[in-house]
Amino acid sequence: xxxxxxxxxxxxxxxxxxxxxxxxxxxxxxxxxxxxxxxxxxxxxxxxxxxxxxxxxxxxxxxxxxxxxxxxxxxxxxxxxxxxxxxxxxxxxxxxxxxxxxxxxxxxxxxxxxxxxxxxxxxxxxxxxxxxxxxxxxxxxxxxxxxxxxxxxxxxxxxxxxxxxxxxxxxxxxxxxxxxxxxxxxxxxxxxxxxxxxxxxxxxxxxxxxxxxxxxxxxxxxxxxxxxxxxxxxxxxxxxxxxxxxxxxxxxxxxxxxxxxxxxxxxxxxxxxxxxxxxxxxxxxxxxxxxxxxxxxxxxxxxxxxxxxxxxxxxxxxxxxxxxxxxxxxxxxxxxxxxxxxxxxxxxxxxxxxxxxxxxxxxxxxxxxxxxxxxxxxxxxxxxxxxxxxxxxxxxxxxxxxxxxxxxxxxxxxxxxxxxxxxxxxxxxxxxxxxxxxxxxxxxxxxxxxxxxxxxxxxxxxxxxxxxxxxxxxxxxxxxxxxxxxxxxxxxxxxxxxxxxxxxxxxxxxxxxxxxxxxxxxxxxxxxxxxxxxxxxxxxxxxxxxxxxxxxxxxxxxxxxxxxxxxxxxxxxxxxxxxxxxxxxxxxxxxxxxxxxxxxxxxxxxxxxxxxxxxxxxxxxxxxxxxxxxxxxxxxxxxxxxxxxxxxxxxxxxxxxxxxxxxxxxxxxxxxxxxxxxxxxxxxxxxxxxxxxxxxxxxxxxxxxxxxxxxxxxxxxx
Ligand SMILES: Nc1ncnc2c1ncn2[C@@H]1O[C@H](COP(=O)(O)OP(=O)(O)OP(=O)(O)O)[C@@H](O)[C@H]1O
Numbered sequence: 070x071x072x073x074x075x076x077x078x079x080x081x082x083x084x085x086x087x088x089x090x091x092x093x094x095x096x097x098x099x100x101x102x103x104x105x106x107x108x109x110x111x112x113x114x115x116x117x118x119x120x121x122x123x124x125x126x127x128x129x130x131x132x133x134x135x136x137x138x139x140x141x142x143x144x145x146x147x148x149x150x151x152x153x154x155x156x157x158x159x160x161x162x163x164x165x166x167x168x169x170x171x172x173x174x175x176x177x178x179x180x181x182x183x184x185x186x187x188x189x190x191x192x193x194x195x196x197x198x199x200x201x202x203x204x205x206x207x208x209x210x211x212x213x214x215x216x217x218x219x220x221x222x223x224x225x226x227x228x229x230x231x232x233x234x235x236x237x238x239x240x241x242x243x244x245x246x247x248x249x250x251x252x253x254x255x256x257x258x259x260x261x262x263x264x265x266x267x268x269x270x271x272x273x274x275x276x277x278x279x280x281x282x283x284x285x286x287x288x289x290x291x292x293x294x295x296x297x298x299x300x301x302x303x304x305x306x307x308x309x310x311x312x313x314x315x316x317x318x319x320x321x322x323x324x325x326x327x328x329x330x331x332x333x334x335x336x337x338x339x340x341x342x343x344x345x346x347x348x349x350x351x352x353x354x355x356x357x358x359x360x361x362x363x364x365x366x367x368x369x370x371x372x373x374x375x376x377x378x379x380x381x382x383x384x385x386x387x388x389x390x391x392x393x394x395x396x397x398x399x400x401x402x403x404x405x406x407x408x409x410x411x412x413x414x415x416x417x418x419x420x421x422x423x424x425x426x427x428x429x430x431x432x433x434x435x436x437x438x439x440x441x442x443x444x445x446x447x448x449x450x451x452x453x454x455x456x457x458x459x460x461x462x463x464x465x466x467x468x469x470x471x472x473x474x475x476x477x478x479x480x481x482x483x484x485x486x487x488x489x490x491x492x493x494x495x496x497x498x499x500x501x502x503x504x505x506x507x508x509x510x511x512x513x514x515x516x517x518x519x520x521x522x523x524x525x526x527x528x529x530x531x532x533x534x535x536x537x538x539x540x541x542x543x544x545x546x547x548x549x550x551x552x553x554x555x556x557x558x559x560x561x562x563x564x565x566x567x568x569x570x571x572x573x574x575x576x577x578x579x580x581x582x583x584x585x586x587x588x589x590x591x592x593x594x595x596x597x598x599x600x601x602x603x604x605x606x607x608x609x610x611x612x613x614x615x616x617x618x619x620x621x622x623x624x625x626x627x628x629x630x631x632x633x634x635x636x637x638x639x640x641x642x643x644x645x646x647x648x649x650x651x652x653x654x655x656x657x658x659x660x661x662x663x664x665x666x667x668x669x670x671x672x673x674x675x676x677x678x679x680x681x682x683x684x685x686x687x688x689x690x691x692x693x694x695x696x697x698x699x700x701x702x703x704x705x706x707x708x709x710x711x712x713x714x715x716x717x718x719x720x721x722x723x724x725x726x727x728x729x730x731x732x733x734x735x736x737x738x739x740x741x742x743x744x745x746x747x748x749x750x751x752x753x754x755x756x757x758x759x760x761x762x763x764x765x766x767x768x769x770x771x772x773x774x775x776x777x778x779x780x781x782x783x784x785x786x787x
Pocket of ligand 1: 267530533537555556557558559560561562563564602754
């Protein structure tokens with residue numbers, strides 16, 4: 070496979086593939102569910118993402134929302150087992166880097182902790198036996214009492230002693246896992262492209278991986294449980310400890326029940342077997358239903374209304390527009406709908422009553438057998454109480470085992486999402502190594518700047534059904550200036566983002582005569598700069614707000630000031646109190662709210678809309694020296710008339726050097742027709758395609774849409 074086809078195969082599903090896609094575009098062809106579960110057949114080597122997606126299917130085969138718990142079923146257990154080796158790779162990788170001794174110490178000590186509850190019960194029973202013996206024989210066995218007291222003391226304090234000696238060790242391991250996994254997750258998020266994160270499947274992966282690494286919450290059984298990267302460690306060790314508990318409880322039951330006669334042995338076997346039945350019934354409990362789309366919608370509606378009331382960003386409008394009553398009413402409506410939904414299946418959901426009654430009956434039968442055994446074989450009082458407490462502890466421990474299994478299972482699937490994202494990023498990085506590095510060139514006419522050529526270019530946002538761009542045909546020569554004008558929603562912003570390689574397109578897009586997909590995107594981006602319509606306002610210092618445009622220059626005051634001069638933001642530096650003053654979107658930073666601010670604390674400033682835009686423009690200008698393509702999307706929307714005029718002078722001057730040579734290709738979007746007439750080419754965008762293309766004179770002569778708009782604006786400003 071040649072390089073181009075290899076690239077396309079990776080970043081863009083083929084048309085044939087796309088046709089077979091439904092909700093999850095990355096899964097083509099969809100694996101056979103049964104084979105995935107069993108891990109055999111033609112899909113024996115089912116990929117991580119196949120298994121992960123399979124886990125999201127409910128009994129009807131519908132995909133659960135991301136973050137919805139998977140019930141503890143036999144099929145899910147098999148899936149969990151199949152997914153674990155791949156899903157746990159990142160976690161095992163980190164744990165193997167930790168000192169072995171520490172890991173072993175935590176695992177062993179936590180597991181053996183499982184003996185302690187049974188040990189406590191046994192020691193207490195021994196002491197009760199001593200008391201019974203003293204009453205019956207009217208004498209005290211001092212040695213035995215002392216021995217039993219020491220046992221009980223040790224059993225009572227073993228957990229505290231373990232905790233005192235080893236908590237720090239456990240915490241170090243937990244922190245290591247948490248920190249390393251979080252670092253990897255941050256890196257994954259940074260490595261993903263804008264196209265990736267607008268894909269539904271990637272969003273679902275991110276949501277599940279985020280639950281795990283961002284200390285998220287998820288429903289497990291009927292509890293809301295917190296998850297973090299160390300959950301696997303704590304839940305698995307917990308599971309082993311619970312198994313040890315079960316073994317120790319069972320040995321107590323076995324060895325403390327009277328044996329000897331045939332009847333006693335029969336009773337002993339009966340009681341012992343019954344110990345399993347009540348807990349095993351626990352596994353048969355119905356899981357309840359997962360949230361369907363309507364329930365999810367209602368939940369998010371309620372949450373949105375809550376946020377409208379809580380978040381400061383909405384305050385201005387919620388207050389001014391008197392939205393108080395509307396928000397409350399909407400919240401109440403959503404809540405009523407939710408209550409109606411939850412009430413409806415309450416009877417059918419409460420299917421566990423028969424299991425609970427069966428469990429209670431089994432336990433009652435056990436107690437009756439114990440009473441009979443005690444009668445028939447003169448069982449001691451302590452043995453009876455020990456048995457009684459052990460039977461209920463067993464039930465509790467089995468319940469905990471079920472819960473641990475559920476937690477581990479959820480963890481496997483969340484971890485699979487994390488591991489899958491990691492695989493995606495690693496594969497992409499591997500692929501990028503084989504791509505061509507973009508280097509600026511000079512064309513045969515001595516012009517610098519990117520040559521961009523689009524033929525039959527189209528683009529559909531991931532998940533959308535209709536293309537936003539259709540049949541775009543356009544050539545921008547090196548060093549030319551292209552202005553894009555048109556109606557709102559015509560596709561102007563989308564077009565510039567696609568031309569910059571931020572989204573994956575259909576059709577042909579060449580940069581300097583080579584398919585854009587053949588270039589290593591990072592090398593291409595290194596030679597582009599942009600100020601988007603939805604530019605960011607960072608809660609960072611002025612220096613950082615500008616310097617992140619080219620972070621290697623972040624400490625270079627001269628470069629920063631030069632960029633701010635071009636962006637018209639130089640006077641802001643003075644106003645806010647220097648380059649290190651913090652800019653904030655919301656009144657004051659954390660530091661400024663402290664009762665006693667530390668000395669030399671940087672000033673905190675709030676900027677106007679136009680000032681923020683100037684800062685964003687400066688951020689674009691600081692990387693313009695290396696850029697062969699500069700893009701401005703409505704760069705003057707918040708600027709005053711003078712600033713707008715100066716800005717467009719600078720933008721046009723970017724494309725030509727001081728001696729008049731073409732040095733940079735420039736694309737800008739503007740609704741102000743007076744600013745675009747100087748551009749070499751003007752494209753009019755309508756309904757996702759270019760309806761007119763030419764320079765000012767030719768388009769005016771054409772007498773089409775451009776001429777109409779130009780005259781309208783000229784009259785309005787006359
Ligand atoms: N992330 C997205 N996902 C899906 N559709 C989108 C997305 N962003 C934009 N669109 C759709 O694409 C179409 C074109 O939007 P675009 O922002 O490119 O238009 P525009 O010409 O720049 O508009 P304006 O002049 O208002 O800025 C719109 O119909 C919009 O709904």
